[in-house]
Amino acid sequence: MLPDPDAAYLALKARDARFDGRLFVGVTSTGIYCRPVCRVRTPRRENCRFFASAAQAEAQAFRPCLKCRPEIAPGLSAMDSSAALADAAARAIEHGVHAGESVSIAAVAARLGVTDRHLRRIFTAAHGVGPQDYETTQRLLLAKRLLTDTDEPVAQVALASGFGSLRRFNAAFAQRYRMPPTRLRREGAAPRSGEPLRLAWRPPCDVTGLLRFHAQRALPGVEAVDGLVLRRTLRLPSPRGPVAGWLACRLVPERYELWLEPSPSLAPALGGLLERVRHAFDLDADPARIDPVLATLPQSSPPGLRLPGSFDGFETAVRVILGQQVTVKAARTLAQRLVAAFGTPVQTPFAGLDRLFPDAATLAAADPADIGRLGIVRQRVRALQALAAEVAAGRLDLHPGAPLQPTMDALRALPGVGEWTTQLIALRVLGWPDAFPATDIGLLNALQPALGARDATAATRLAEAWQPWRGYAVIALWQTLETPA
Template identity: 65%
Template sequence: MTLHDDAAYRALTTHDARFDGRLFVGVTSTGIYCRPVCRVRTPRRENCRFFPNAAQAESNGFRPCLRCRPELAPGLSLTDSSQVLAQQAALMLESAAHEGLDPPLPAVAARLGVTDRHLRRIFAQAHGVTPIDYLTTQRLLLAKRLLTDTVLPVTQVALASGFASLRRFNAAFVERYRMSPSALRRDRGEAAPPPAPAGPTSLRLAYRPPYDIDGVVRFFANRAIAGVEAVDGLALRRTLAVEHRAQALTGWVEARFVPARHEVQLVIAPALLPALGAVVQRMRQCLDLDADPAQIDPVLAAVPGALREGIRLPGAADAFESAVRVILGQQVTVAAARTLTRRLVERFGMPVETPFAGLDRLFPSARIVAEADPEVIGKLGIVRQRVRALQALAAAVAEGRIELHRAAPLQPTLEALQALPGIGDWSAQLIAMRALAWPDAWPATDIGILNALGTRDARLAAQQSEAWRPWRAYAVMKLWLNLE
């Protein structure tokens, strides 16, 4: 979505949240860049420069506003870029920034099947900056969020943001933002609350309206697994395990919708703070906070069923868990799959402490499932073919042969999944939909889709779905919601 400057200025003057994360405004008189929803006094038109992403604003010498906080803006979904390859690279770099990793650019290019030089060229064409500048912006914005919203020491903030040393972090921060990290903490401004006491950390996650909160909450409530997750009003709570820098961290998260502010209030257990960036990224994907309804809703209007604005694609806080639940859902109802998953958790899930009654189990890790006795899994009521599929998937994930996250290369991952026993196209498409956040996934033989379309002909349904590209996964959600 590209706006001419006059249209961009109108979005700024009206504080239009639909353009949040898609438009940033640099003000030449102050040297600061803002989100369109910023509530400071609107700058004069001649003092405004408009950018499609934060990295471009920073590469042009602007520093982020302390009031509207550009690091809180929604991100981009997988098909937002006209060059999907460049967007895939951006997702890999964002993932690296949040995981605290430092991937060499040639390795990113190799994973995408292109040369380093070609990647640099198409990345600059699509995003207006070099990959290194893009990665640096993601890391600094993550660091700014951690400095503002947590009480982590500056050294830990530097490491959690992916900087190899405190010296390099301080130098990059001062160069871009014209203040030291410690100075930002001393002068937080009106937009940032004082540091919270030691304990759970609360963060704000923005989304673009409209958002079908009722549909998302109902989806998770109908599939909630006792011990692992629960829904209470507008709040979703769950246990979570994260591998961070070769360390296993366990804890819990709570995500509560705040419709009046177009935000989700995310509360994270203290034990997960070292991986805070990764947890935030997982929850943004889980709740599909980076979707753009302005692109999706017009396409979904042609999908049969009542009009629903702001349909989202519920994703995965734990991608392996989502994949397991897809396998357990083969040829059974949602309720039956939920029962089988609960039994798996009760037998193999590790205990974890949370402040919420009944939320006390972690979903079993890939390694635990891979090494389990298949006879024991079978006694849970899981048929032998599903046991083989579960353990083949678990072994592939535990050994790193298959990666399940939205930055994973789509086609090679789909092929690797379907090479496993007991995983066909239906399962691979649903895993792509929920674990890989692929917006055009289409499980052609899904009985719910066929029922909603009033047919038993999967080929006919697939032909009808062609009109809904590249948002067919969202069409699936609309069709499912019509049946629930």
């Protein structure tokens, strides 16, 4: 929802980063729309038109600013939309666009259990534009980012952003932005060598807590945290087939930005990589909505707390299963053995980062006895291989754009996967901000002073006051423990 126009203009004048990604301003004198943090001279009030999304601005024939770059603004979190169903559809569309996949609105509706017509109606009511206009905006903003931040040929940009042909891409780009793609590069938007990709967040952000969480779980050979920088290896799907490489993420608190340096080998999958980085660092969170709820916790939490996500949904789900009934340290040790036995070597410029986490097909085909010899008990071997088989066969998607309830039901149906595991995967992989693993021992230890006992039922009752942000409450409570949960 938008603030009233006068309040929106005050936010624009103040360049208030809390409204970034929630407020866009179209300037009638230029035909351009901007983020509220744009550093150009503030336009006159009578020339401003305010929108809740980039898609709404483009539907009114405004084109994106080349300076503040609306494509790097924070997006929607899972609880942002007034209609949860419409928001789930928006996330599914965005995932398909960034993954380079075709997006069928009818298929999205079917996955969400509603008719195509009903989805279009509620989507338009919630987001101000229809789902196809929303999809086109996401594809064009991704294309603009690829044109600006990479030297990929225009034909490859068209393919990576989901256009079936270069002709269709050129036509859509020229219609929306009133210039051909090649002109965007000619007019100073070409990539500069060595410059990182920028991703914005809404302040405040608990950078210290976020990086501590990742550092405590960093898997040797795959991931490392050094100060404000996280580096890791990664394998990604792309329109050209699977690609592998490395990435380095530097958090820059004074600019409310994350600077991303990917290896050149990941360029064909840049859209999917950007989506995964946003999810891993929860860059789309809105602290103005979350912090007031966390203020009611028994222990204080830092402002701008983030819900750490995952770079690879399958990897994180495997590690959640390995963490059943053991400590974080023990689970990391088991995961390290799994990487040593089944991971693939990869070259990086960083000492100690030289392995890719094993993919689903590899673990599904492995001899169970070989996995068991790593110290993983039989029940968890069975759970890991059941999960891997479903993911490898394409029957189970593990990413924030996947439909929540059907995915959780599919997880519960796997052998050795109970409610604790399902809730943790929903929290870290599906990005569900209201996930609550009530039986988690770390959570119960943190709540014991308030409850007087380690009681999952009492914890669930207490947590009702923290809906729909119980997942953030879990992270906040874990932070109060001396030993990571």
